[in-house]
Amino acid sequence: MKKTYILLMVGLGFFSACQKEASVESPPTAHLEVRIHPEINGEPLQLNVPYTNGFGESFTVTTIKFYTGQFSLGDQLSGSSELSAGEPYFLSDLSTPSTLSFSTPIKPGTYNQLSFLIGVDSARNVSGVQSGALDPANGMFWTWNSGYIYLKMEGNSPVSNQPNGKFEYHIGGFQSPNSSIRLFIANLSAPDQWELAKGKTISFDIVYSLDNFFNSSFPLRISETPVCTTPGELSSAIANNIAAAFQVTNFEIK
């Protein structure tokens, strides 16, 4: 029963890919699926539930939203890579679990590297009003200093010195030297390879670890730094933690 279901899904994917490619020479007929799992202390992260971070600070999260995009599969040796052909960016919102999983068409091939951007490329930050996931109406855009907010995390903590114990991290910025765009790369260790045949889907389970968000290269204590809502050095430092928070934990091809 389960098998039939999977076949049907693949069939549908194939059809929609055929429709789209009318004007494209070699259509991608495989898919790359991403399933993001926000976690803390090894448990699924839930909104409005009290947790404690690595510094012993208790907190609850009310909002987590972030952009990922430009998903690519590549080959470590040759350095070649294949950009997925669907939507360029995805907006994930913890309050809408369906946004944590998404799929995008990609060319079949033999790969051993996954890469994607955390954030939005600099060109799309400045070249007019974008649509889809990048529509400024989604509230992930700074209007007074043009640019996307790549990640929003908001919540409350008794150790925050802000009104109502608020903490608010709006991370973005594309200007050097404080760009907060991060390229995430996961390499499959040799000699393994992903053989992604026509009609197949490669799925990645990616954990977003809030432990790492608070405590990686930059120790982010809510008591010391409850707010970051502008591009700059701090934003860029937190972006390094965000990059470290993403970890590929599993993959499968079917």
Next chain:
Amino acid sequence: MRVRTIIVSLVWGILSGSFLLSCKKTDTVGKSPVPLSFPKPAGWPDTKYDFSQNPLTREGFELGRKLFFDGRLSKDGNFPCASCHQPFAAFSTYEHDLSHGFNNQFTTRNATALFNLAWQTEMHHDGGIANLDLQPLAPITAPNEMAETIPSVLEKLSADPDYVQQFKVVFGSPEITTARMTKALSQYMLMLVSASSKYDRVKAGKDVFTENEAAGYAIFLKKNCNSCHAEPLFTDLSYRDDGLPLNSSLNDVGRMRITGKKEDSLKFRVPSLRNILLTKPYMHDGRMVSLDAVYDHYSKKNPLSSVERGLLTEFFRSLTDSSLVENPALADPN
């Protein structure tokens, strides 16, 4: 006398044009919009706006014009774009240092005069907005200006069958999206071209300066005003600190807020001097109520006699462009 004839015939041309347009509208369903060419003045530098991504059309321009004057873009309906950018003040706020926004609030800067925007790559006093299409999002969502949200504006517009029809004609389908709304607004704002002042006619050999205007122009050049206020835009679009002390109640550090660089502290974009007699008070926060106050400020480094000030003002009067501020084709369509 000759000049008057020209103006009258021009207005007639515009009126008859819009008459034709309104006749056409009744049967435009399914038809493609009529291309509109950008009126680039002879001898001016190349424009910077990417028209290829937003081709001008008559219907797109008219849609943008309607949006610009529509209070529904604000939370309580009272603050269309035009509430701070008034046509008769060269699209700045007439005689206001700071403008009024939602719920009896002030803005924090003097409303910029809007014209010749096709030559700008960065918007606002600090250049923080990287594209004309992105500019409307800032005042629409600022709590002290129009105080709205983008989804709410789109919802209000989508509930109006006239708008749905207009978006369909301009963009080929009836969806009203952020990108479409801002592109239409850009089409209107791009057409706010100020290049028909007396100064421009003199430069084109179609008019002559009075003696005083000519003397004022000579002083303008001799005092190197044009080192920042470069012709023909009368701004070099650079960011400069011209010695104004920080206003401690506004704490506006200007360009530094955007770049985060110390050397950009208190730098603001050089404004155009076109239509300057209509855009008082002056400076980014409107702290100078008159041209005299501005002359006093610059006299500290570059002394100006009272005669020179009078002549400069005569010259500046020649930069007033009635075809921008009194053009019925650019005015409130309602």
